[in-house]
Amino acid sequence: MYKKPEKKEKPAYGNIKDYAKNKLLYTLVKPNAINSIALLEDLDDPWFILVLTYKTKSGIIVDNTTIIASDIKTWLSHLTNMGYETV
Numbered sequence: 001m002y003k004k005p006e007k008k009e010k011p012a013y014g015n016i017k018d019y020a021k022n023k024l025l026y027t028l029v030k031p032n033a034i035n036s037i038a039l040l041e042d043l044d045d046p047w048f049i050l051v052l053t054y055k056t057k058s059g060i061i062v063d064n065t066t067i068i069a070s071d072i073k074t075w076l077s078h079l080t081n082m083g084y085e086t087v
Helices: 069-081
Strands: 024-029 035-041 048-055 061-068
Touching: 024 069, 035 069, 048 069, 061 069
Parallel strands: none
Antiparallel strands: 024 035, 035 048, 048 061
């Protein structure tokens, strides 16, 4: 008997508004894309940078990554090569 594959639940990362206290370093958008990317300083340790991908209209975070501050230039270069523009 055929059994439907189980749906995997997506992790709940929250909303971009949850990070209002963090210092916003960069916001990147891609023309006609549904997602935006924000680079924010970690509240506890500014050596760490949060890279949050979120839906532009709703603010729902779909992916998050933590990098170190010295990697910002590399990330910005990579994202601009992918078509993102800083706002």
